[in-house]
Amino acid sequence: MKATNMSRKKRLRNILFVCFLICTLLIIRVGIIQFVQGSELQSMAYTQQTLNRKINPKRGTIYDSTGKNILAVSASVETVSVTPSNIRKEDKEKVSRAISDIFNLEYENVFKKVSKNSSIETIVKKVDKEQTDKLREWMNENNIISGINIDEDTKRYYPYATLASNVIGFTGSDNQGLEGIESRYDDILKGSTGKILKITDARGTDLGNEGEDYIAAIDGDDIVLSIDMTIQSIAEKYLEQACIDNVCTDGGNILIANPKTGDILAMAGYPNYDLNNPYKINEEDLEYVWDTLSSKDKSESLQQMWRNKAISDTYEPGSTFKLLTSSAALEEGITDTDNSGEFACTGSINIAGTRIKCWRYYRPHGSQSLRQALMNSCNPVFIGLRTKNRCRKIL
Ligand SMILES: [Zn+2]
Structure with a gap:
C-alpha cells in the first residue's frame, strides 16, 4: 500500500516537473518573440497588412x-x-x-x-x-x-x-x-x-x-531659365553649320551673355542629343557598332554625349582676350581700327629674351591695321599694343 502511494506521488511529481518545464520554455519563447524579434515582426506584419x-x-x-x-x-x-x-x-x-x-x-x-x-x-x-x-x-x-x-x-x-x-x-x-x-x-x-x-x-x-x-x-x-529660346536656336543653327563646315571633330560651343547683367542668353553645344530619347547615341559610327560595345564603353560614350562642355571642360581663353586688349587700346586712344599698315608681323616678337611666335610664323602676316590683326589673331601685334611707344617700335 505504501509502495503504491510512493509511486503515485513520484508520478505526480514527474508530471508536475514536465508541466513546469513546458511552461518555462513557453514563457521563454514568448519573451523572445516579444522582446527580441518584436520590432522586426511588427514591421513584417505592417508590410503584409498594408498596401502602399x-x-x-x-x-x-x-x-x-x-x-x-x-x-x-x-x-x-x-x-x-x-x-x-x-x-x-x-x-x-x-x-x-x-x-x-x-x-x-x-x-x-x-x-x-x-x-x-x-x-x-x-x-x-x-x-x-x-x-x-x-x-x-x-x-x-x-x-x-x-x-x-x-x-x-x-x-x-x-x-x-x-x-x-x-x-x-x-x-x-x-x-x-x-x-x-x-x-x-x-x-x-x-x-x-x-x-x-x-x-x-x-x-x-x-x-x-x-x-x-x-x-x-x-x-x-x-x-x-535666362536662356532665350530664339537666341539659343540661332546659336545652335550656326554652331552646327560651323562645326560641319570646318570638320570640328570635338564639336564646339557658343555662349552668349547679356553684358549688362551677365545672364546667359544662349549656351549652345554641338553635337547635341534628343532629350526625349537620351540613351540613343548621336554618332553614326558609334551607333553602327553600338550592340558590340561593352557596357563600360557604352556608358562612357553616353556620359560624353550628355556632358555640357561649355561649363564642365576647361579651355584656355587665349585669343579671346585680344578683344579686351584692343578695346582698352581704342579707349585710351593708342590706336584706331583702320590705320592701314600701322602694325607689322614678322612671325615673332622678343619679350625679355623670350621669343613669342605668331601662330602663322612660317608665313608672317606683314603690315596690318588693328582690324586686320584681330581678324588674323596675330600675337605679336597684341603683345606690342600695350603702350604707344611699344606700338611704334614694331613699325
Ligand atoms: Zn602674325
Missing part, C-alpha cells in the same frame, strides 16, 4: 527667359500594378491575357506576376491614358473590380527635343533628374510623393474603404 501605392507628383515645368516657351514639361500618364491576392484564381489567366494584349507584353511574364504570392507587382509604367482606358473598359465588361490598380504618374516630355539638350538634361524612370538643370535643381522641380495606404488582411486582400488613407502628392515648382 505611390502617387507621383507632377514635376515642375522648365521655361525659357520669356516664360512662354516650354523647354521641359510633365505629361499625365498612368502606371498599372496588380495585387495578386485580390484576383480570383479562376480569373488569373483571363486577366493576364487581357493585360498582355492591351499593353503588348509577353503573356508568360504577366501571368507569373499575377500569380505571385506578393502584395503588389508593377505591370507597366508610364503608359498613355488611351491604353489604360481600354483596360478600364475591359474590367467593366468582365466585372473585375479589384486586384488591378491604375495609378496616376507623370512622364517628362521635351517639346524641342535637341534644343539646349546639354543644358536642360533629362530624368530617369522614377522622375528623378539625371543630368543638367533637371539634376542640379531636382529638389525644386521634383515635388513630394503622395501615397494610397490600404489596410489588408494577412493575405493582402482588401478590407474595403474603411482602411484607406489617401495622401495627395505635392507638385514641383517651375523654373525659368
Whole structure:
C-alpha cells in the first residue's frame, strides 16, 4: 500500500516537473518573440497588412527667359500594378491575357506576376491614358473590380527635343533628374510623393474603404531659365553649320551673355542629343557598332554625349582676350581700327629674351591695321599694343 502511494506521488511529481518545464520554455519563447524579434515582426506584419501605392507628383515645368516657351514639361500618364491576392484564381489567366494584349507584353511574364504570392507587382509604367482606358473598359465588361490598380504618374516630355539638350538634361524612370538643370535643381522641380495606404488582411486582400488613407502628392515648382529660346536656336543653327563646315571633330560651343547683367542668353553645344530619347547615341559610327560595345564603353560614350562642355571642360581663353586688349587700346586712344599698315608681323616678337611666335610664323602676316590683326589673331601685334611707344617700335 505504501509502495503504491510512493509511486503515485513520484508520478505526480514527474508530471508536475514536465508541466513546469513546458511552461518555462513557453514563457521563454514568448519573451523572445516579444522582446527580441518584436520590432522586426511588427514591421513584417505592417508590410503584409498594408498596401502602399505611390502617387507621383507632377514635376515642375522648365521655361525659357520669356516664360512662354516650354523647354521641359510633365505629361499625365498612368502606371498599372496588380495585387495578386485580390484576383480570383479562376480569373488569373483571363486577366493576364487581357493585360498582355492591351499593353503588348509577353503573356508568360504577366501571368507569373499575377500569380505571385506578393502584395503588389508593377505591370507597366508610364503608359498613355488611351491604353489604360481600354483596360478600364475591359474590367467593366468582365466585372473585375479589384486586384488591378491604375495609378496616376507623370512622364517628362521635351517639346524641342535637341534644343539646349546639354543644358536642360533629362530624368530617369522614377522622375528623378539625371543630368543638367533637371539634376542640379531636382529638389525644386521634383515635388513630394503622395501615397494610397490600404489596410489588408494577412493575405493582402482588401478590407474595403474603411482602411484607406489617401495622401495627395505635392507638385514641383517651375523654373525659368535666362536662356532665350530664339537666341539659343540661332546659336545652335550656326554652331552646327560651323562645326560641319570646318570638320570640328570635338564639336564646339557658343555662349552668349547679356553684358549688362551677365545672364546667359544662349549656351549652345554641338553635337547635341534628343532629350526625349537620351540613351540613343548621336554618332553614326558609334551607333553602327553600338550592340558590340561593352557596357563600360557604352556608358562612357553616353556620359560624353550628355556632358555640357561649355561649363564642365576647361579651355584656355587665349585669343579671346585680344578683344579686351584692343578695346582698352581704342579707349585710351593708342590706336584706331583702320590705320592701314600701322602694325607689322614678322612671325615673332622678343619679350625679355623670350621669343613669342605668331601662330602663322612660317608665313608672317606683314603690315596690318588693328582690324586686320584681330581678324588674323596675330600675337605679336597684341603683345606690342600695350603702350604707344611699344606700338611704334614694331613699325
Ligand atoms: Zn602674325
